[in-house]
Amino acid sequence: MGEIRDPIHVFVRFEPSEEKIIGSRAFQRLRYIHQLALTYLVYPSATHRRFEHCLGVMEVASRIYDVVTNPENIHHESIREFIPGAKGGDKLGHAYWRQVLRCAALCHDLGHLPFSHAAEDLLPEGWKHERLSQEIIMGKEFEPLWKELKVQPEDVVKLALGKKKCNLEFSDWETILSEIIVGDVFGADRMDYLLRDSYHAGVSYGRFDHYRLIDTLRILPVSQKDSQEPGLGVERGGLESAEALLWARYFMYTQLYFHPTRRIYDIHLMEFLKEWLPGGQFPTEVDKHIDCSDNEVTAGMRKAAADSSEPGHALAKRIISREHFRQIYERSSSEELRALEPGKRVYDGLVSQFGKDEVRRDDYTQTGGSYDFPVYTKAGDIVSSLALSPTLSKVPTFSVDRVYVSVAIRDEAERWVEKNRDQIITGAIGEEHSSGKLSES
Amino acid sequence: MESFQRASILLTLNEELRKAGSWAGETHMQKAAFFLQELMEVTMGFDFILYKHGPFSFDLRDELTFMRAQGFLRLEPQYPYGPTLVGGEKSELLKQAFRQTIEKHLTKIRFVSQKLGTKTVAELERTATALYIRLREPAEADPVERLRSLKPHIALPEAQAAVLEVQQITRDSSSLTASKGPLGLAG
Numbered sequence: 001m002g003e004i005r006d007p008i009h010v011f012v013r014f015e016p017s018e019e020k021i022i023g024s025r026a027f028q029r030l031r032y033i034h035q036l037a038l039t040y041l042v043y044p045s046a047t048h049r050r051f052e053h054c055l056g057v058m059e060v061a062s063r064i065y066d067v068v069t070n071p072e073n074i075h076h077e078s079i080r081e082f083i084p085g086a087k088g089g090d091k092l093g094h095a096y097w098r099q100v101l102r103c104a105a106l107c108h109d110l111g112h113l114p115f116s117h118a119a120e121d122l123l124p125e126g127w128k129h130e131r132l133s134q135e136i137i138m139g140k141e142f143e144p145l146w147k148e149l150k151v152q153p154e155d156v157v158k159l160a161l162g163k164k165k166c167n168l169e170f171s172d173w174e175t176i177l178s179e180i181i182v183g184d185v186f187g188a189d190r191m192d193y194l195l196r197d198s199y200h201a202g203v204s205y206g207r208f209d210h211y212r213l214i215d216t217l218r219i220l221p222v223s224q225k226d227s228q229e230p231g232l233g234v235e236r237g238g239l240e241s242a243e244a245l246l247w248a249r250y251f252m253y254t255q256l257y258f259h260p261t262r263r264i265y266d267i268h269l270m271e272f273l274k275e276w277l278p279g280g281q282f283p284t285e286v287d288k289h290i291d292c293s294d295n296e297v298t299a300g301m302r303k304a305a306a307d308s309s310e311p312g313h314a315l316a317k318r319i320i321s322r323e324h325f326r327q328i329y330e331r332s333s334s335e336e337l338r339a340l341e342p343g344k345r346v347y348d349g350l351v352s353q354f355g356k357d358e359v360r361r362d363d364y365t366q367t368g369g370s371y372d373f374p375v376y377t378k379a380g381d382i383v384s385s386l387a388l389s390p391t392l393s394k395v396p397t398f399s400v401d402r403v404y405v406s407v408a409i410r411d412e413a414e415r416w417v418e419k420n421r422d423q424i425i426t427g428a429i430g431e432e433h434s435s436g437k438l439s440e441s
Numbered sequence: 442m443e444s445f446q447r448a449s450i451l452l453t454l455n456e457e458l459r460k461a462g463s464w465a466g467e468t469h470m471q472k473a474a475f476f477l478q479e480l481m482e483v484t485m486g487f488d489f490i491l492y493k494h495g496p497f498s499f500d501l502r503d504e505l506t507f508m509r510a511q512g513f514l515r516l517e518p519q520y521p522y523g524p525t526l527v528g529g530e531k532s533e534l535l536k537q538a539f540r541q542t543i544e545k546h547l548t549k550i551r552f553v554s555q556k557l558g559t560k561t562v563a564e565l566e567r568t569a570t571a572l573y574i575r576l577r578e579p580a581e582a583d584p585v586e587r588l589r590s591l592k593p594h595i596a597l598p599e600a601q602a603a604v605l606e607v608q609q610i611t612r613d614s615s616s617l618t619a620s621k622g623p624l625g626l627a628g
Contacts, residue, residue: 078594163492164499172593175492226522227494227563228594337512337531340445340538365510367503369467372523383521393518397510 004055008195012055017149021103022055024145025290026110026136030054032293036197036257037115038265038319043201043256050109050116053196057181058105060188060214064180065101068219068232069094075376078228079219082173097177100151104159105181105188110136111289113282114297118266122273122282130165132289133157139286172230176219179232184368185246186217186232194248197256205251213241220374220382233374233382243391246371253366253398260327263362264404268318268325275312276300325360325404328414335425342425343401346417349424350403353416358406365399447485448508449539450477451501454550455514455526461558466523467505468494468562472569473553474501479576480611481549482618491591494562495570511535522562549617556610567595567603568610575607 002019004012014022021027030050039046067073069083080086084093111132113119120129134157136142146153158166158174162182170178182189191210198206216238222231234242256262274280276297283289304316318324335342347361371392373385386393405413417424454473458465463473475496477483487498505526508514512531516524536543557565570592574584581587588600595603 082593163490167490169491226561227566229494229566229592231493337534340511340531340534365507368506369502370506370509370516370524372467381521384518384523386516386518386524387520387522393516393524397506399507399510 006052006056006059007199008056008192009059012059014055014058017145018058018102018106020145020148021106021142024141026141026286027051027054027106029290029293030109030112032295033109033112033114033116034294035116035193036201037118038269039201039256039259039262041265041319041322042259042262043203046197046201046256048196048200050112053192054106054109056192056196057108057188058102060191060210061101061105061181062098063214064186064188064217065098065177067214068176068180068217073218075218075380076221078221079230082230083219084173096151097173099149100155101159101177101180103146103149103151104156104178107133107137107156108160108181108189109133113289114292114294115269118269119273119282121270122277122280124281124284127284128165130161132284132286133160134166135284135286136289141286176230176232183232185242185371185373186213186234190249191245194245194252197252198248201256203252203256205255206248208244208248209241210245213238213245216241218376220376222374222382231374233376234385236375236377236388239375239385239389242373242385243389246392246395250395250398258364258398258400260330260362260402260404261324263400263402264324264327264360265319267360267362267404268315272301272304272312272315272319273297275315276304323407325406326410327402327404328410329403329417331401339425339427341401343403345424345427346421347403349420350405350413350417354405354409354413358409358413360404362400362402362404364401366397371395444504444507445535446539446542447504448511448513449535449542450483450485450546450550451504451508452513452528452532452535453543453547454554456528457550457554458558459525459527461554463554463558463560464519464522464562465525465527466562467502467526468523469557469560469565470505470526471497471501472565473557474498475569476553476557476572476610477546477549480572480614480618481553483546483549489573491570491573494566495592496573552614552617556613564603566592567599568606571600571603571607572610575604575611 002014006012033050035048035050035053036046069086071086074080074086084090084097111129113129137157138153158168158170159178159181162178163170163175179187181187194206195210198204216235218233218235219230220233221228301316302320304310304312305320329346331343339345343361343363347359350359371385374382375385375388377383454477455465455470458469458473463469474487475489478485478487487501489496489498512529513535514526515529517527518524570588571584574581574587584604585600589595
């Protein structure tokens, strides 16, 4: 068994057959994909890569699997029925799915584009990075690896992508396993990235007691008296660790992932790539995908910034020379109550006044559901986390609506917004210029 | 359909479900929206797959989260089950902006709410999955068996009752939908 040092999990251990996945071209490429895109321009030490994140996800997913499938941690007969090996037989099934889970955790990010999520929209219609991951997992280069590991690549795809991104039919068991990797609440992907991003950025917001949380995770019927469908939940003793994870996510969104300067760099990067890439899109052929990493894009960006004849010159300069647009508006709660989309009104007003090239808008609301998961109490009941926790229903839903302008018009634009803010929000200014204003059809 | 317009329909669905006695949590909203879009033909652009408790849309889940972020809905925890969704501080603003949209779809929203309002999550799970099989796998010879293969924790008598109930709801809905014959099948 091999081992790799890791600042988050101390050691990540792997079998020789798994080392072949790690050694593949597609996996080695992840050494050159920044986990947090251009965040290092704001938090200089946030230069970690998807490579170590994927190793970390394999480590966390394995720990979760070992806890939730341990017969001592299974409290309901209906759950014991569907976990391979939980009733004493089918040890092979138990080992098989552990191996599939580890492979899927390793491979879940293989399709990520340069600079991770920042460039996601620059794929042809119908393509997302998950589909590229699927193409790689199912491709010729990986075929002998799966044979040696004795796993079905379709099973790896299901667990790596999860139900949301995969059209295949899932059993309840496969659904639970995919949630161990990409689940919205307790996924190993999320646990690892919060801890790792926090560590590398030099902020503490993403830390939580993951040892305690993992140790208390359980597969439970989602309700005691209602549906018996199984889901991933937690023992009562781990509820506070789960709360800490979900608050950590919120704080990481507000303090790191959606830092206003970080976000405008993402927008500038996307604009640069649209001009710089042939046809304005990334290729979807596996070989071309593997050949393109942050390194190639960064080299191209530096060259374009230095040479005015290069495509994307002005856009590259915004990033390389730190001439990024500046935030001049952020939605406030008082304005929210007066208009459905105050940020759009401000954006439209500024565009009508200063022109589209000078103004950018960042409008985002977090995705995913509420933090409702089953909790196994000391009395042996199953209760909704939101009914038991005094804080989970109070975790805010993260949402931003910001407007940025170029440095050249910043002062004038700030004065204009200050002077006209009330009229803009109430719709007296700017609405006639709105291209997609709210209307009933 | 634009996001705020869709939100106005979902907000009305939430209100009508609660009037009909529903818990109106996220699962109730998911299954009722499935009936509203797929059976009643109120096209909201949600893509439903079989997932948590039957037909489920990740886009709809995100839309409900968006509505909470915007103040159109809020969570109200209820022991020991999952929380109820109720109108938020900006719900009236949304309803005023989309009065015509709400009026246009109100009859269908009320029909779905009346049919599903008193159902538990377990009942919604089997009824909605039975409708999913009927609409997406019309060639399925034994929908009861198919339902039980998809949801092994559902007992045979409950699966049979769900399939029969969906047939009845489909018949009852035919006068409200344009493209369906008496059996509720398109064409």
